[in-house]
Amino acid sequence: MNTLHLAVADGVTIAKRNALKIRRAPDLLGGVVMMPIVFVLLFTYVFGSMINLPGISYGDYMLPGIFVMTIVTSAQITGYTLTLDLQKGIFDRFRTLPMSPSAVLTGQTVSDLIMNVTSIVTMVLVGLLVGWRVHSSPGEAALGFLMLLLFAYAFSWVTATVALALRTPEVFNNVATLVSLPLVFLSNAFVDSTLLPGPLRLVAEWNPVSTLIQAARELFGNTSAAMPAPTAWPLRHAVPVSLLWSVVLLVVFVPLAMRLYKRAVSR
Amino acid sequence: MADAIVAEGLVKRYGDVAALDGVDLTVPEGTVLGLLGPNGAGKTTAVRILTTLLRPDAGRATVAGFDVVRDARRLRAVIGASGQYAAVDDHLTGAENLEMVGRLYHLGVKRSRERARELLERFDLTDAADRPVQGYSGGMRRRLDLAGALVADPPVLFLDEPTTGLDPRARTSLWDVIAELVGAGTTVMLTTQYLEEADRLADRIAVIDRGRVIALGTADELKSQVGGDRIELSVTSAADLAAATRTLAPLAADDLQGDAAALRLTIPATAGTATLSDALGRLAAERITVRDAGLRRPTLDDVFLSLTGQQADAKTADAKTKETVR
Numbered sequence: 017m018n019t020l021h022l023a024v025a026d027g028v029t030i031a032k033r034n035a036l037k038i039r040r041a042p043d044l045l046g047g048v049v050m051m052p053i054v055f056v057l058l059f060t061y062v063f064g065s066m067i068n069l070p071g072i073s074y075g076d077y078m079l080p081g082i083f084v085m086t087i088v089t090s091a092q093i094t095g096y097t098l099t100l101d102l103q104k105g106i107f108d109r110f111r112t113l114p115m116s117p118s119a120v121l122t123g124q125t126v127s128d129l130i131m132n133v134t135s136i137v138t139m140v141l142v143g144l145l146v147g148w149r150v151h152s153s154p155g156e157a158a159l160g161f162l163m164l165l166l167f168a169y170a171f172s173w174v175t176a177t178v179a180l181a182l183r184t185p186e187v188f189n190n191v192a193t194l195v196s197l198p199l200v201f202l203s204n205a206f207v208d209s210t211l212l213p214g215p216l217r218l219v220a221e222w223n224p225v226s227t228l229i230q231a232a233r234e235l236f237g238n239t240s241a242a243m244p245a246p247t248a249w250p251l252r253h254a255v256p257v258s259l260l261w262s263v264v265l266l267v268v269f270v271p272l273a274m275r276l277y278k279r280a281v282s283r
Numbered sequence: 284m285a286d287a288i289v290a291e292g293l294v295k296r297y298g299d300v301a302a303l304d305g306v307d308l309t310v311p312e313g314t315v316l317g318l319l320g321p322n323g324a325g326k327t328t329a330v331r332i333l334t335t336l337l338r339p340d341a342g343r344a345t346v347a348g349f350d351v352v353r354d355a356r357r358l359r360a361v362i363g364a365s366g367q368y369a370a371v372d373d374h375l376t377g378a379e380n381l382e383m384v385g386r387l388y389h390l391g392v393k394r395s396r397e398r399a400r401e402l403l404e405r406f407d408l409t410d411a412a413d414r415p416v417q418g419y420s421g422g423m424r425r426r427l428d429l430a431g432a433l434v435a436d437p438p439v440l441f442l443d444e445p446t447t448g449l450d451p452r453a454r455t456s457l458w459d460v461i462a463e464l465v466g467a468g469t470t471v472m473l474t475t476q477y478l479e480e481a482d483r484l485a486d487r488i489a490v491i492d493r494g495r496v497i498a499l500g501t502a503d504e505l506k507s508q509v510g511g512d513r514i515e516l517s518v519t520s521a522a523d524l525a526a527a528t529r530t531l532a533p534l535a536a537d538d539l540q541g542d543a544a545a546l547r548l549t550i551p552a553t554a555g556t557a558t559l560s561d562a563l564g565r566l567a568a569e570r571i572t573v574r575d576a577g578l579r580r581p582t583l584d585d586v587f588l589s590l591t592g593q594q595a596d597a598k599t600a601d602a603k604t605k606e607t608v609r
Binding site for chain 2: 022024025029032033036037040041105106108109110111112113114115248256
């Protein structure tokens with residue numbers, strides 16, 4: 017078996033193992049299915065009841081933001097699971113097997129991608145119930161979902177890197193929350209970023225999360241002609257910039273995570 | 284007979300601390316080497332280097348002819364390793380755990396499944412095969428972990444404290460399995476804190492302390508280094524202790540150890556039980572009340588006392604304390 021074949025076969029074995037774990041662990045499954053449902057209902061009804069947007073329903077405006085928020089939040093499962101495995105001896109077992117060393121991380125991120133598909137499907141269904149609609153062509157919508165999944169996959173490698181650097185589940189959780197909350201809320205997810213005061217507006221406009229949300233709104237046809245178009249450069253080219261972000265994250269964090277994995281397990 | 288495991292001058296440092304400070308070991312094919320030592324002595328570090336989990340800072344080692352650094356991948360195909368933390372996945376069933384290991388040894392789907400069933404049966408886990416490991420007892424987890432090490436039927440096996448934390452019955456049954464493997468020709472390196480375990484399983488024992496091999500030999504050789512069996516007697520008062528010391532001096536050949544606080548004294552059992560009854564006869568003749576008497580075989584503590592000249596600290600006795608290597 018050549019190296020690539022080996023890496024793929026071993027990655028599939030690890031991904032299957034993780035998929036089984038998710039099915040058996042109620043806490044993980046809850047995160048994948050329950051959290052998206054709660055997010056959609058809570059944010060649509062709580063904020064939607066207060067805010068009137070010109071030319072667009074709040075459901076249409078909100079859902080792309082909730083998709084992205086859920087992706088950013090559930091990518092943390094990748095990192096969290098790795099810290100748990102690090103604490104047990106399971107990585108030692110893997111490292112004494114003649115398997116491809118990269119398979120542990122590729123398997124983990126691939127199974128988390130499958131999990132992300134599940135949570136996006138859940139959100140789409142609940143979103144449709146609360147009045148969200150796609151107003152674009154099927155091709156554009158498909159590109160929208162692919163773009164979300166690509167970003168989700170790339171972001172899993174970011175949390176994997178952080179997890180392998182921090183090593184313990186508790187520390188990882190604290191750091192992840194501390195980083196992901198501002199990332200999600202200092203964006204255009206729930207408010208129009210042009211309404212934010214000076215420095216916050218700058219941060220929100222250049223936040224990759226904002227770019228991804230803007231791109232999703234465009235691809236799902238969830239924008240309003242009656243609202244001012246964003247003026248910041250990344251938001252004016254939201255779709256290509258979002259794809260670029262995903263590629264950059266992968267290029268930087270895949271090798272970094274692999275290096276940290278080797279270091280983390282050989283202590 | 285060829286050597287299955289060869290280590291020469293292995294050194295591993297963590298900052299200023301040398302976990303291994305020049306370790307040489309050889310294990311001939313089909314034999315068992317027991318690594319004996321207190322917590323932090325370097326046993327686990329040695330095993331981690333030989334199983335490719337760690338790179339040595341200096342020295343070299345081969346297992347089944349493969350270099351631990353240069354041929355790591357091929358080496359992993361011919362070894363099995365079972366650690367002190369049972370490396371099994373809680374959410375998977377016993378069968379799924381073993382099948383996964385089989386797949387990662389590249390045995391193929393069908394063979395992995397067959398092998399998993401064989402091993403579950405052999406380790407008496409068939410009833411629990413399809414239950415998540417979460418509900419397994421400590422002994423069952425250890426058995427499953429050991430089964431995981433055997434999936435590819437490896438010619439060389441590394442067992443890092445395989446029975447630490449197990450109850451006596453689980454320990455004995457694990458010993459039987461290991462003895463059976465060795466009978467079938469497997470080479471085993473085993474770390475342990477229990478002299479009895481090494482005694483039972485190992486052809487040779489290497490005593491490791493502070494990163495060095497300080498003694499190497501069969502169990503009997505090590506025991507004789509410690510001075511062999513001793514007779515231990517306790518009395519009821521300090522006056523009796525003094526009287527007993529005088530009475531037994533002729534038997535003790537200048538090697539009488541008294542412990543005033545515990546009202547206990549020990550002498551070498553040069554003639555085994557005959558020395559014991561001789562001692563008891565002499566004490567009875569002097570009307571000294573003996574509270575407790577017995578023939579004591581050397582223990583791990585004695586080995587350390589004798590070999591290192593230092594008190595085997597409390598940690599050694601607490602077998603459940605995990606060796607810290609991280």
